Amino acid sequence: MATEPKPASPPLTERQEARRRRILHASAQLASRGGFDAVQMREVAENSQVALGTLYRYFPSKVHLLVATMQDQLQQMHETLRKRPPAAEAPSTRVAETLMRAFRALQREPQLADAMLRALTFADRSVSAEVDTVSRLTTAIILDAMRLPGPPTAEQLSVVRVIEHTWHSALVTWLSGRASIAQVKIDIEMVCRLIDLTAAG
Amino acid sequence: MATEPKPASPPLTERQEARRRRILHASAQLASRGGFDAVQMREVAENSQVALGTLYRYFPSKVHLLVATMQDQLQQMHETLRKRPPAAEAPSTRVAETLMRAFRALQREPQLADAMLRALTFADRSVSAEVDTVSRLTTAIILDAMRLPGPPTAEQLSVVRVIEHTWHSALVTWLSGRASIAQVKIDIEMVCRLIDLTAAG
DNA sequence: CGCTAATCTAGAACAAGTTTCAGACTCGCT
DNA sequence: AGCGAGTCTGAAACTTGTTCTAGATTAGCG
Structure with missing residues (x-):
């Protein structure tokens, strides 16, 4: 399906879209190597062949970029x-399986995971829109x-939120x-057992 | 790189203990005002009447200080x-009550909470010992x-960890x-319902 | 006491995130 | 084409966390 970015405000030109992609690519690459600290704005700018000011126009902060x-x-x-999709019988098992699959993917790029997670939990209010998008994506994955x-x-949504909380925080403790x-x-x-609990009750 | 950060290795003199206290006090005070960003190392040093280098000898980084x-x-x-202690009948209710009490305390100083929580989740490996201490304290509170x-x-410990995960992450989402x-x-x-679940099973 | 090692201070210096600015370039439009 | 608004570039400047240095101070000890 369409992998359109969220921003509905200004449609980006082709070159702008390309710039954005180059930036994200450089960011992920640097993060993969050395984690959060290795993603240095000057270097991201250089590697994506964009001026520092332009980088900041696309992503107003390092945290925005990593989120x-x-x-x-x-x-x-x-x-x-x-x-x-996971094949298991019980919903709770399917969710656990899904998250473990994601976890294994993160284990392959622990430094990238570190950069992304640290940015996510460090984000302040100025990034809440973007963090919210990530949260909605995660919710969608779990609900799927x-x-x-x-x-x-409402109760099931609370369960999903608690699972997300655990997911994020468990990853952080693993990364550190x-x-x-x-x-x-x-x-x-x-x-994930909470899922069965609300299914039964 | 002297080897004398946290471990109780060298007993502190009176004046050193006083310095440490002044620093922590200044840190909490600044944090209460403006959160994480308002805790600026130079200002902490000044407010606690200590040289910047000394501050760094006591707390090797801003994150260490806030943790x-x-x-x-x-x-x-x-x-x-x-x-x-909470009076309720069911253990799960007592834990929930306890955490809500702590939550209300944090609500009274949201900026301080912001500074502490952001530091806690942003901490990297170099702070894991200190973060672990915080984690053990939290665990103790919940177990109490x-x-x-x-x-x-082992199962109950896992429940407690999940509760802690949820606690931290929920606070972060609230703060942001x-x-x-x-x-x-x-x-x-x-x-907290997970507590009943393991009590029954 | 007087010595020595450790600690503390003031201040400069460095690193990386962020901001700013003047000038060059693009895009959409007529 | 050509114009005007918005965008991009390169470079310098600013901020704040962190490190370093040289000289004063302090603590512990013979």
């Missing part, structure tokens, strides 16, 4: 998951995995070396 | 809670509220204006 990078990556992840018959109830991969898995599976 | 500030605040919170008959099982107070409450109560 946009995360949007990009999540979108890809979402499509990948769409193609091969749940395959609800109808629209989610305070939790093992196994522990993240256990915690994800634990929080 | 230590959080330790300080949490400790107070823990004692306050010890004095008036649960009032388990014996030592917690993406979730209401009511929503945080709902999510906390939701995740």
Whole structure:
């Protein structure tokens, strides 16, 4: 389907779209190498052949840039998951499986994950719109995995939010070396049990 | 690179202890006013009547300083809670009540909360020891509220971790204006249901 | 006491995020 | 074509976290 960017305000010209892409690419590349600190605005500008001022016109801060990078990556992840949805019987198992799949993808690029997650949780109010987009994408991925018959109830939305909270925070503790991969898995599976709980009640 | 940051290795003299206190006080004060950004190292140094280099000897980075500030605040919170423990019947209710009490305390100083939480989630590996201390304190608070008959099982520890994840992440979304107070409450109560789940199963 | 090592201070210096500005370039339009 | 508004560039400047240095001060000890 259409992988259109969100901004509805000003339609970008071809060259502008290309610039934007180059920037995001450079950002992801630098992040993959050295994590959050390695994404230096001057270097991103240089690597994407754009003036520093232009970089800042496209992304008003380093955090904006990295959150946009995360949007990009999540979108890809979402499509990948769409193609091969989890097969398990129970919704909670499907969600856990989905998140573990995403987790394995992040493990392949831990530095990139570090950059994106740190930016996401460090973001202040000025980035809330962009962070919200990421959140909605994550919610969509989880809801997809749940395959609800109808629209989610308020209670189910709360469960999804709690799963997201756990997901983000567990990743952060893993990235900072305070939790093992196994522990993240256990915690994800634990929080997914809330799904059964609301299905039954 | 002297080896004497946190570990109780070298006992501090009176004057050193006083300096440390002044620094933490200045940090909390500045944070209360303007949040994370308002805690500027030069200003902390000035307000606590300490040279910049000394400040860095006591706290090797801004994040270290703010995480230590959080330790300080949490400790107070823990004692306050010890004095008036939650009265409710069900463990899950007691935990939810406890966290909501802490939440209300944070609401009184939202800027301070912002500074501490942003530092906590932004912390990289070099701060993991200090972050871990905060995490253990939080765990202790939650376990206190649960009032388990014996030592917690592995499963219960996972539940506590998930609650902590939710707690931190929910606070972050609240601080960045993406979730209401009511929503945080709902999510906390939701995740606390996991306690009943493991008590029953 | 008087010595020595550690600590503290003031201040400069450095690094990276962010802002600013003058001039060159593009785009959409007529 | 040619014009005007908006965009891009290159470079310098500014801000704040962090590091470094040289000289004063302090703590502990014989």
